[in-house]
Amino acid sequence: MRQRTTGWIALAAAATLTLSACGGDDTPSVEPSDVEAADFPEGSTMAQLAEAGSITIGTKFDQPLFGLVGPDNVPIGFDVEIGKMIAAELGIGEDDIEWTETVSANREPFIQEGQVDIVVATYTINDERKQVIDFAGPYYVAGQALMVRADDDSITGPDDLAGKTVCSVDGSTPAGNIEANYPDAELVTFAAYTDCLDPLRNGQVDAVTTDNVILAGYVSESPEDFQIAGEQFTEEPYGIGLALGDDEFRTFINDVLEASFEDGRWQAAWESTAGEVLDTPEPPAVDRY
Amino acid sequence: MDSVIESLPKLWDGFTTTLFLAVVSGVLSLVVGTVLAAFRVSPLRSLRIIGATIVEIGRNTPLTLVFVFFVFILPTTGYILPLGRVPAVIALTVYTSAFVCEAVRSGINSVGVGQAEAARAIGLGTVQTLSLVVIPQALRTVVPPLINVLIALTKNTSVAAGFAVVELTATGRSLARDFPTDVLWMLGGVAFFYLVITIPAGTIAGAIERRVVFSR
């Protein structure tokens, strides 16, 4: 509340307006653990973050179930819960997390430039990306699928896409896959998946493609308009992006993830977010490459 | 460098799409802009007010917002356009018309009143006054700023890249992603195609302008 008032004054004064995000009215659902910088190897990323007492996490801001932000600027979703869990293990409470929006097209640069400490943003682990950043995880395995209009049964899989218009997000893995493997489909890209929904509803495009769990979120919001067509046709392991070569940090996050798979925190995070629409899956095996 | 040669067909496709957008929206906005200019210099006050209002809104609205309206907002009200070039041409035309109107209007205003008065004094009718005296002079001053408006339009077609049109800039963006080590070359190639249009057009506008100034 205080920050918001400050903001209004800043606007009134037409000042330069450098405002950080506000929010955090809720009581923390994840208590930070009782750790200090000294508990981590000296000079490690963990020690630095614990010392600073804050962390910057990149996530999606427009992805129902995984990372969605309303005007109150409080992100909600499974990715957000995973981020909070990692922060908590560094002794950082959720009020000290700075959430930054990362879109599909800018996740690698954000990590490379050090604008974010980690990215938890429905972020598929792949070899191309591993050349410039490193991944912890996976913490979930999704798969690319197709969403079509509820009354359309002409498409049941990617092979039916020839001559059809498919909508996806610029710079995303699913868009790349369509471009490379299904060249007969006409690909239309926007900056956000939400911008594909109305065109699908209106018949301007025939299908929307991205990961099944993301599509499930949209179907759950408009079941009378949309349906998932057929099965998923790829495997998309979601990882946590971090700076290339920071093996200590990667191992730390992998340990946190494995522990959360064991002690039920992962399942709890799922059930309070994506689990409202989807069944709770088995946690995946972490890949310590 | 080889990757640029390899990507030339794609760049060329992008270039032709950019040209298509520029030419079609250019012709349409010349027509709409001239009609708007006629509104603004009309003897009817209500037409002048509506013309001025449209131009004021057009000049103060970002082009991106015009695109957003035709691509993302209008369909939610039930008016559905096909995706891609159609809304792009409409958005570019709506935006550019306001600037065409201002160029045409200032061209008309640049002709001295004495010219028309002299024409009437020697007994020329309204049509003859306009076609023999006013319009030939107005055209000369109108052409250079109009070329500049069309150059701006050519550059503005790049905004369509954000709205599902694969023109030059969108091609450059996707090529930059396909060849991460040659980003500078790819975008440089895209820049070259724009400059091929804009620099010669600018030079022509400048040359006409100088001739007009001298002939006064």
Next chain:
Amino acid sequence: MSGNVLYDAPGPRTLRIERIASIAVGVLIVGFLAWVVVGMIDRGLFNERWAIFTDPPRGQSAEDVWYSLLVRGLGATLRAAAVAAPIALALAFVLAILRTSGLKLVRGPAVAIIELLRGMPVLLMMFFGLLAFGLTSFEAVVFGLALYNAAIVAEILRAGLAALPKGQVEAGTAIGLTRWQTLRIIQLPQVVRLMLPSLISQFVVLLKDSSLGFIVGYPELLRTMQLNYSFFGDQYRLPLFVAVLAVYLIVNVTLSRLAVYIDRRLSERGQHAKQATVLLPAGLDVVETKGP
């Protein structure tokens, strides 16, 4: 509208006809607008969706909606413009001075740089920043806006320099000032004052172009609008759009009016504004040629 190039001064009868026609057209226009509004009502566009500004759904407060649009969104838009404008102005001074240099060796490259920057879309320059130089989306927006507008403003300043009476430079030289001193003490202060209206108009252009941040992933006003409708659902697109359009119009029209006001003040105070406007090349569309 006395003394018009297009038609002769109207007599009393024509005036009467014109007044009647004007009212008739006015009624037509109002009728058209009413028809649009009725069409919107028929399509249910005036339903509860407008409550987003007073009582939004999904457990959000109206205050948060306005805060996200006006403070976070508009704030980010103004921040990009406020950072880019001074950089553009500084670069423009350098370019304009080089461009008007007596040495061909200096003038040539300056001309080339200006033409290059003017000839490219701003969006493409932002992509250069983002993809080729690894800038953040904010930096890329500032980069594109600053470079492009530097070239445009350099041309405005050059036109201003050309419009100053020759005697100004000659007087400077006569009292023993160097070229640099003449520029700094005599020419540039006058040029900036003379060109202030054009500079403000160009700032409006810069502010409008900052909306390209929407495409390169900078969370400015349009992106904030998009995040809002992503969160609330598609039917809220129209009210959010109307709000954002209103914000842009208020900010830009105010600035444009300011430019016109300053222009008028300058000519009243006997500055050379009017004279300079006539001397300017017609291609500089930022300067409006005054009507008779």
